Amino acid sequence: MRQIVLDTETTGLEVRQGHRLIEIACVEMIERRPTGNNYQTYLNPERAIDEGARQVTGIEDEFLLDKPFFADVVDEFLQFIDGAELIIHNATFDVGFLDAELERAGRGKIADRCTVLDTLVMARERYPGQRNSLDALCKRLGVDNSGRDLHGGLIDAQLLAEVYLYMTSGQVALDLGFEGAAEQGPNHVAVPLRLDRRPRVLRASEEEQVLHEGRLDALDKSAGGSSVWRAQHAPVALEAKVS
Incomplete structure (x- = not known):
């Protein structure tokens, strides 16, 4: 399965007020790697x-004067994302801006080419009533975002890729650094994700172990002897691994 973790930066918050894209960044994953x-x-x-x-991104108008127009890169961008599942945090925002640019270029909509998974919707379902911004999720899941002084498309896409892997698989192997890819044009970059941490391990407290043993005693009593669970797991310490 090919997935593209995507982030954009824009001139402002409202696409209906004529605001435009100033950065597009994508991180490719195949089979979650x-x-x-x-x-x-x-x-x-x-x-x-x-x-x-400008304050959020640190990008100045002058910096963008010699950069390409969206119409200049639309074919390259669409070829890169075509047929993939896009993973986006607050997808309504980014897709709205992308669709507006595609409409100007006469190239349809994102939904014509890709499916979209919104990690903000996923996070709200998993952590109801809590803050679910990218920074909040990084803190909650132990993802190092210390290099995110400003919002930037590529670093945000990299962080979101790591957050997504944590949210969807507590036991993902986190040695998934990039192998390094050959350049594929002026807009292709290979920057390694910081996926170098082991899954966190939470061990049962003494109180939890006492409750666990009490439950096993009750199972033994109802079974008229040693329960299957105790027979199979007696040598193993009670332990819970979480993402």
Whole structure:
């Protein structure tokens, strides 16, 4: 299965007010393993960046003056994402901006080419009533986001890839650094994910072990002898692994 973890940066928050994309970043995973075949490009939005967006991203108008227009990279971008499952945090926002750019270029919509998985929806289902921003999820799941001083498409896509792997598999092997990929054009970059931590292990407290033993005693009594669980697991310490 091919998945693309995608993030964008924009000139402002409202696509309906004519705000535009200024960065697209994608991290490719195949069978849940990063390939190192990333895609990233800055874009000339043909308009000024709002002050709030400038403070969040650190991107200045002057920096984008010599960058390509979306129409210049649309074919390369669509070829990269075509047929993949897109993993996006707050997908409504990013897809709205991408669809607006695709409409200007006469190239349909994201839904014509890809399925979309929204990790914000996933997080809200898993952690109801809690903050589920990317930073909050990184803190909750133990993902190191210390390098995220500003919002940037590529670093955010890398962090989201790690958060997604943690949320969807507590036992994922976290030695998934990129093998390094050959350059595939000026907008392809290979930057390793920081997937170098072991799954956290939480051991049962003394109180929990006492409750566990009490439950086993009750099972023994109802079984008229040693229960199957105690026979099979007596030598093994009670332990719970979580993502």
